[in-house]
Amino acid sequence: MTAPALRLTDLSKTFPLAKPLFAPAPPGVRAVRTMSFEVPKGETLGIVGESGCGKSTLARMLVGLLAPTTGTIEFGEAAPSPGDPAAFCKLIQYVFQDPISSLNPRKTIRQIMDAPLKQLYGMDRAERDKRVAEIFASVNLREEFLDRYPHEFSGGQAQRIGIARALAASPEIIVLDEPVSALDVSVQAQVLNLLADLRRTFGLTYLFISHDLAVVEAVSDRVVVLYFGAVVEIGRAETIFNAPKHPYTKLLADSAPVVGRPLTAPEQKGTELPDPLNPPPGCAFAGRCPRATDICRTEDPALRPMGDDQLAACHHPIED
């Protein structure tokens, strides 16, 4: 067994709140609760969850844009110091949700592509041109695009450029933060297929963040389900939505609109997330959960193995 590409140990993030003048500082908002998991080399790990589940905060910690409150992030043998993007750059890269906004509107594509090559690898002009040409060929972009500005591109093309920029740093891992949710469906498939090809060609490891279960299922090996900043279930992509153990995963799977399934609102008590300023003591999902009992409201369930390759954090998991 080789070392995993990525290992998170007890990672969490709490955003402090402003301290009122005449009172002790409040505990802060826990955007990501303590979580640990590993990603083997070459795997695509899907991360799903709805708005407010902490998936973006997690992503920003992974690439070093945000320093974690507790815990460590290790890449194979290396463990760069947290909160220092430059140390992370060569190991892990990031593809943004909004492709246009992730490109500086006043720079040409060549300038954008040059930056990581110059900053991280100190390449000279000739080396850079050669490398950029290689990368552009691999993402099916024409080199004539290099001297244009971002606003001249459609969303799909801009997202290819974003992917090309991530590749320029020659990372081992790429975090894809909702990479296709801003794109139309016909273009979405192009980008997803390109990502699959690149992974095979370059032996990359992906963390694929999305709110779209069908997309995550189509691209991932394993899937992590987040709710309210915590991992509620981890499992293989083929099984996790067909045989969910956690009631929240089941709710997600039942809510996705599927051709041929009659329209009924899935069973749940409400739609409101708990108040992040005042989190409940037990399971965060208990308020919406049809299976909740007293223990759920007092004791936070730990993530534990259930069946093959599947873990869930639930006191009353769904049995087959």
Place this chain on the structure above:
Amino acid sequence: MGAYILKRLISAIPVLLGITVIVFLIMAMIPGDPATAILGSYATPDNVEKLNRDLGLDKPLVQRYFIWLGNMLTGDFGRSFSLNRPVLDEILDRFQATLILAGVSFVLCSILGILAGVVSAARQYGFADKAITFTVLIGISIPSFFLGMMMILLFAVNLRWLPVSGMYAIYGGGDLPDLINHLIMPALALAAVATGVIARLSRSAMLEVLRQDFIRTARAKGVPERRVIYGHALRAAMVSIIPVLGIQAGFVLSGAVYIEMVFQWPGIGRMLVDAILKRDILLVQGGVVFVAAAYVMFNIAVDVAQSVLDPRIKT
């Protein structure tokens, strides 16, 4: 609501202290010592030293600041040497005159400016819009002191409709109609620029709001167009207009200095200019702190008005 006002008042304390520090530091930059300036030709080394001691100028800077601050808090702003009377008395007399002038101007420019801006936006590219835009452009380009002088030439000298200057007639008068008579020209001249600025901002705020989705919703509900503009849109636009009113109040207060010079209005602006030219430091210091504090209080009122209008502001 009460809690919000209290919170804003408490948060004003550091601002007020900051103002006194800034004024104190600026005044401490004065080259040479004020004693020499005050004593003029009577300045002998002995006299200067004695006066410095009397004024407390021989003490370290920080100590001098706290003495000055402490005195101000007990209502002692010092004594103006050029007028030979307590600074605070002079300030209170003069501030009243400025308040009348600036207050009337402010009300004028707020009403006229918002009205012009809204009409302009409602009839974008129509005749009214073009006429208003043109007038506004002239209004914000003409220096208020020049406008005042031209008004004097036209309405006081040539047409003889209004008095040339002053706050009351020198012989007799002193009642309200007399005051209004003297107030018309300076108030209008002072309001001109601010009216223009408010009109422009109101226009663009309205245009911005009219493109918002909730305006489309109002129309989709069948709300009559007049109500869409003067109800839904104006209400939302006020959220960005009110802070501008707060800033413009500062400009009106500033412009009052020029207008008071042109129209011989016995306000605090003229007092300050005279005091600077005579190097009456205590009077300048006191006057600046007093007016700035008043402006801070006014801005708190603006914030409170804003919080009443916009429920999204946490009270």
Place this chain on the structure above:
Amino acid sequence: MTAFLKLLFRNRLAALGAVVLGLILVLVIITPLLPLADPNVTSTGDRFARPFTQGHLLGTDHLGRDLLSRLLYGTRLSLAVGIAAAVIAATIGSAIGIIAGYFGGRTDNLIMRGVDMLMAFPYILLALAIVAALGPGLMNALVAVAAVNIPFFARNIRGITVSLAGREFIDAARLAGKGHVRIILTELLPNVLPVIIIAMSTTVGWMILETAGLSFLGLGSQPPQADLGSMLGEARAALITAPHTSVVPGIMIFFIVMSVNLLGDGVRDALDPRLKSGALSRPRATTRVDRKDPAPTRPQQGALDLQDLETQFHVGARVYRAVGGVSINVAPGECLGIIGESGSGKSVTALSVMGLVASPPGVITAGAVKFEGEDLLSARYEALRRKRGDKVAYIFQDPLATLHPLYKVGDQMIEAIQVHHKVPRSQARARALDLFNAVRIPNAESRLDNYPHEMSGGMRQRVGIAMAMVNDPEVIIADEPTTALDVTVQAQILALLDDLRRERGLAIIFITHDFGVVAQLCDRVAVMYAGRIVEEGPTQAVLDAPAHPYTKRLIACVPELGGGRRRLEAIPGLPPVVDKLPAGCAFAPRCTKAAADCQRGEIGLDRQGSRAVRCIHPEEALA
């Protein structure tokens, strides 16, 4: 740069400002070369000479000095000082603003507290205090004016920087290994610079005025040197006896400031991309209708019947054909889905029905919308307004942006009733409460008094639905009502809409880009591509056996839950831009079945029974 200048001078007022300012600048630059009298030579015998006297074109002042000469030298001085003050204030203020905005946190807090304190002064007080400390003089006035304006720039530029610093390209630069200094200089500054230039060009006139003002008060330039302000100040004493001595410098200040302001506004408009597209025009109460041909006279089918509808956007010389001849109808109790990608014209079609397409730039150029036997496009404003929200109601996408942020949701419900029906407020409120219960809003009574921002996205959309239903309309047009919502909330909203239409016999037009949603909710579906309907038919039939290649491939490229890991069928290429549509089938360039005849001429919608397809090589022959 040339594009910028072209844009700038297309604005005639800005061009006028540039010409006047240019003339003044040339004049003051060559002033020392002109045969003028010495501006400071006094000659008491010639005092107060009128304009056009021999040797003194503009007359003389109270000391007999030549006014023309003094005016030109004074203008030189005023311009130099004003511009210098603007440059100093802009440089220092912007630097402070960028640093505060980029680093944020404590740095930002500290700097902005200081700036707030400076801005707590009415600006002239600070200027007066500085002049009082430094002593009267032109250089000191310059320092004072610059210092007073620094906070304005700092705050303005900080705001821009904060919004830019949160943008993803800054994160991307960090991940490319750039350090703070490099990011500020190479990523931020190029984006902030236009804003700095705008701020400068709109305030430089103001700063010229302020320096002139200080000189006017006698605190700026000292005799015998004179700028325009001090000329006015000196002339004030003789205002009544010799008005020309005041008028001359006054008019000059006016000309300078006016031309600077005109030019500054022009620069702002040319640099501000929002204004560039003409987006800041205000939309009219209804979409403009400009039909070249008479409206179709076919009788109405169903509850709402769109006939050959064409809606275009006219932006400058370009014409975007957003909707290119759409005919579609919906029967009572039926739910019709319109599906398409962004730019397919589905939303514009929906908004055209009640004249809600923003206009300008939208224009309805052909067709008719038949409702209750009448053409809504021909209706007068008041007649159309009476139907809006009463007979035909809308549900929009993002319920935070589409509800008025400053009114309580209950009041917005009540208004929707009262603009159509004369009922007392208490009765309207009771009706609103009924509907809140009908859309299953918990604690409906107290929710009526909430503001939109106090509700979650799902609750807000329930309010949106309740508001659409409040007058029992015949038709509801729902424009992507669940797109902004989380999937668990979406499921509930869809179920709710489905129940409501079955209970109340509503006709619904449902706009979406999601086949799963269409399949679950809609009886019939119309697929749009590049502004036209390419296929239409009963939902199940279309999904089972799509006839148009686009429909087939679109369905294939959407992953569906339960399919496991797989490669998706992508459609190569991009949808066309609707300002230059190809002849014939717009999908042909991306279609594997395309033949030469596909792009030759107009292809009609071929209708067979309940199904229709716009294709000459369809995937399935329609039965």
